[in-house]
Amino acid sequence: MKATIEREGYGNSEKVILPETGSSHPRRKSRRVTGLAMMMGVVLLLSGCGGNGGEEPVQEVDLSEISRQVEAFGKVRAADEMSVSLEVPARIQTLQVRDGQQVTAGQQVMTLAFAGLEEEADNLRGELAVVRAEINAQAAEVSGETARLLQELGYAEKQLEEAREDAENRQRLYEAGAVPKEEMERYQREITSRESQVENLQLQLNQQAGTHQIQVRREQAALLENRLKRLEARLNLPFLEDNAVICPFDRAVVSGLEMKPGDRSEAYQRLLRFIDLDTLQVEADVLEEFIRQVEVGASVTLIPVADRSRTYTGRVETIADTAVVVNNETVVPVVISLEDADEFLRPQFNVDVFIDVADE
Numbered sequence: 001m002k003a004t005i006e007r008e009g010y011g012n013s014e015k016v017i018l019p020e021t022g023s024s025h026p027r028r029k030s031r032r033v034t035g036l037a038m039m040m041g042v043v044l045l046l047s048g049c050g051g052n053g054g055e056e057p058v059q060e061v062d063l064s065e066i067s068r069q070v071e072a073f074g075k076v077r078a079a080d081e082m083s084v085s086l087e088v089p090a091r092i093q094t095l096q097v098r099d100g101q102q103v104t105a106g107q108q109v110m111t112l113a114f115a116g117l118e119e120e121a122d123n124l125r126g127e128l129a130v131v132r133a134e135i136n137a138q139a140a141e142v143s144g145e146t147a148r149l150l151q152e153l154g155y156a157e158k159q160l161e162e163a164r165e166d167a168e169n170r171q172r173l174y175e176a177g178a179v180p181k182e183e184m185e186r187y188q189r190e191i192t193s194r195e196s197q198v199e200n201l202q203l204q205l206n207q208q209a210g211t212h213q214i215q216v217r218r219e220q221a222a223l224l225e226n227r228l229k230r231l232e233a234r235l236n237l238p239f240l241e242d243n244a245v246i247c248p249f250d251r252a253v254v255s256g257l258e259m260k261p262g263d264r265s266e267a268y269q270r271l272l273r274f275i276d277l278d279t280l281q282v283e284a285d286v287l288e289e290f291i292r293q294v295e296v297g298a299s300v301t302l303i304p305v306a307d308r309s310r311t312y313t314g315r316v317e318t319i320a321d322t323a324v325v326v327n328n329e330t331v332v333p334v335v336i337s338l339e340d341a342d343e344f345l346r347p348q349f350n351v352d353v354f355i356d357v358a359d360e
Helices: 035-046 117-139 142-177 181-206 214-232 288-293
Strands: 003-011 011-016 069-078 083-084 090-095 102-103 108-115 244-246 251-255 272-276 278-286 297-302 312-319 324-326 329-338 350-354
Touching: 003 251, 069 297, 083 181, 142 181, 181 214, 181 312, 278 288, 278 312, 278 350, 288 329, 329 350
Parallel strands: none
Antiparallel strands: 003 011, 069 278, 069 350, 083 272, 090 108, 102 251, 108 244, 251 272, 278 329, 297 312, 297 350, 312 329, 324 329
């Protein structure tokens, strides 16, 4: 009997006949062709050439042409996507695109009608305008000293609000370890100082005639401003412009769009997803027995199942720190960058993955 070494490439198989008993191995989902095995084959070939005269001719193997790679199966995915949902109910007015359609930055996808939200915001703005007008009218009737105190109080209250907002942001950084404790204590002292300044100005105003009604109106205006600010913040979203949903990425695909004009969406219900086409990558599963030979930064050849005549290149970006079981096999997820992605590649495409292995 004659042994064979099977060299498997993409789409073809090459066998070298050896003058010794052996067997051929079927292709696995993820495998490595080693230079050592091929070198042993060459040694056997050379030893077989000097024997009996009737021996069959053998093929010499050029080790420089042997590619040492780990093969795997992967899928094209986007590293970045955005889910579209609202904190308030809305009704779909118009649709400008279909599910799966490619869109560009700022392109309208749909228009919405917010049930009662716009009317509530308009009412708050109108009420706030009336209160401010009353404050101005009453301030014109008080003495010059009172007007000065009112102006200073307004400025001090604004500084106090800004200091509190800044302290909240610094507190989050402090909890994340990005701001030292001494800096947080300095911000707290500043807030205490500004609170004292506001209290002193209020005390002086209370001693002036005709200022009580102005203070009441000022407090009422502050409440209305806070309500309006919270209402507007619910619609301050990167994918929303006025009452239209727009694409937030340079190039994206609309996915999961199942609504139609006239449908009502509830609060926090997902309307669709934007998949960023400029962040495409490949997620592959490598069999655990070969993962030790895969390194971050290794070159990768990628062949899409949709068109096997196309070839793309990439590099291993990350290797998962844990294995998972897929189809009863233990694999390690690997993320691969795409260096030459084009319009042909689409999210969810299947690809064959060939990861170059460094010499041992």
